[in-house]
Amino acid sequence: xxxxxxxxxxxxxxxxxxxxxxxxxxxxxxxxxxxxxxxxxxxxxxxxxxxxxxxxxxxxxxxxxxxxxxxxxxxxxxxxxxxxxxxxxxxxxxxxxxxxxxxxxxxxxxxxxxxxxxxxxxxxxxxxxxxxxxxxxxxxxxxxxxxxxxxxxxxxxxxxxxxxxxxxxxxxxxxxxxxxxxxxxxxxxxxxxxxxxxxxxxxxxxxxxxxxxxxxxxxxxxxxxxxxxxxxxxxxxxxxxxxxxxxxxxxxxxxxxxxxxxxxxxxxxxxxxxx
Ligand code: ATR
Numbered sequence: 001x002x003x004x005x006x007x008x009x010x011x012x013x014x015x016x017x018x019x020x021x022x023x024x025x026x027x028x029x030x031x032x033x034x035x036x037x038x039x040x041x042x043x044x045x046x047x048x049x050x051x052x053x054x055x056x057x058x059x060x061x062x063x064x065x066x067x068x069x070x071x072x073x074x075x076x077x078x079x080x081x082x083x084x085x086x087x088x089x090x091x092x093x094x095x096x097x098x099x100x101x102x103x104x105x106x107x108x109x110x111x112x113x114x115x116x117x118x119x120x121x122x123x124x125x126x127x128x129x130x131x132x133x134x135x136x137x138x139x140x141x142x143x144x145x146x147x148x149x150x151x152x153x154x155x156x157x158x159x160x161x162x163x164x165x166x167x168x169x170x171x172x173x174x175x176x177x178x179x180x181x182x183x184x185x186x187x188x189x190x191x192x193x194x195x196x197x198x199x200x201x202x203x204x205x206x207x208x209x210x211x212x213x214x215x216x217x218x219x220x221x222x223x224x225x226x227x228x229x230x231x232x233x234x235x236x237x238x239x240x241x242x243x244x245x246x247x248x249x250x251x252x253x254x255x256x257x258x259x260x261x262x263x264x265x266x267x268x269x270x271x272x273x274x275x
Contacts, residue, residue, distance in 0.1 A: 003030075004055055005255065006037040008047060009062035013038070016269060017060050020248045023268060024260035032057075032256070044068045052091050058255045059089040060248070066100075066130060073098025083134040088251040099254050102131075103138030105247025106187070106215065111142070113242050113266065116185065116211050118142035124183040125149050126175070126199055126225075127190035128156035131215055135189060136160060140168030148183070150175050152190075152199065175201050182208040186234070188225040189215050198224035206232040215240045219273045241269050 007017040013036060021034035037059070039047035044065045051059065061069040069086035070076070077099045080086050086098035110116050123144045125132055128151035139147055147170045151157035154174040161172035179202035186209050192199050193216035206212060212229030217239035222230065226237045245266045253259050 001055060003032040003057045004051075005032060005034045005058045005060075006051065006056065007034075007060040007062055008037040008039050008044070008051070008065060010039055010041055010064065012036045012062065015062065016244060017062075017248060020245055020265055020269070021252060023265045024249065024252045027264070028256070028258045028260050030256050030258065039065065045072060048072060048089070048096075057091055058251075060251055061087050061089060066134075070098055072096055079103060079137055082137050085130050085134050087134075087247065088254055090254055099251070100134055101247040101250035101254070102243070103135040104250050105243045105245075106135045106213075107138045107142060108246040108250075108262075109238070109242035110185070110211065110213065113246070113263070114211065114236065114238055116236075118144050118185065120145050121184040122146045122182060123148070124178060124181075124186045124205065126186070126188045126201070127151060128153070128160050128172075129189070129191065131191065132189035133160060135187070135215075136164050136170075137167060140164060140170065143168065144185075145169065146171065148173065148178055148181070150178055175199060178202075179204055181205070184209060185211045185213065186229065187213045187215065188223075191216075193218065193223040193225055196224060198228055201225075201228065203228070203232040206234045209234040211236045211238065213238045213240075215243060217241050217244070219275070222275060241273075242266050245269065 007015050066085040075097045080098045080100040083100045088099040090097040121144050149157040149172045157172035206229050212234035214223045214225045245262050249262045
């Protein structure tokens with residue numbers, strides 16, 4: 001029987017993960033199958049159990065189940081424990097191992113693909129939801145000069161600051177608070193782009209930015225965040241396609257102990273972009 005993997009979510013039919021993992025499997029000669037698994041909103045645990053019983057070896061977990069996957073894990077990596085979210089499950093005997101490869105994927109895309117080192121840079125992270133939480137530790141581990149977390153609802157950013165103070169130099173505020181400051185790297189981890197919205201950002205923050213990075217992507221047009229960043233002086237723009245492929249490569253390594261090449265897969269996905 002083929003080793004079976006899937007991405008579980010709701011909705012999930014739009015997911016690019018099957019195309020990405022199939023490309024990795026082909027490239028590394030791994031005999032495996034990777035599909036999508038739509039779980040009912042209130043039926044995550046049962047869907048995972050059912051998948052395991054059918055011999056499933058691992059799952060990627062996407063919206064809205066990352067917290068439930070964290071709670072279901074019987075073993076957690078440090079990065080998943082601190083993110084309080086799991087995007088990669090691995091099944092071995094009775095163990096359910098939970099990992100979070102999102103932050104590693106973002107950092108790898110910025111440093112290895114976009115060739116921008118994070119160390120000693122001033123980094124602004126927009127948003128304080130699950131997507132932001134998942135990338136804070138890997139960003140701090142790269143030792144930026146400062147990581148500022150800005151959120152529309154300020155107290156959510158302050159809660160994250162308190163949690164992550166032991167791991168590096170981190171400050172919190174709302175969008176206005178940082179309007180006079182200079183940042184090298186500005187990352188959008190809000191869900192605004194999903195709804196084609198733009199967070200209410202002061203335009204000056206982009207004047208010195210060498211990179212504006214949107215963790216979301218839109219293959220039809222620049223996201224509103226990237227369009228705004230471009231208009232206000234950001235020198236380089238990137239959407240979340242690279243992060244998506246890099247986090248997938250990390251998950252593939254967790255399951256198969258093989259590191260696939262990511263650049264050809266990023267190029268394959270970008271070739272269908274209309275931008
Ligand atoms: P996710 O898990 O994708 O991060 P979430 O936990 O619902 O989703 O968090 C969404 C984040 O996007 C929050 O930081 C939210 O800001 P608030 O905490 O103030 O709600 C942010 N967000 C969503 N839409 C936004 C918008 N139009 N402008 C600014 N921030 C927005």
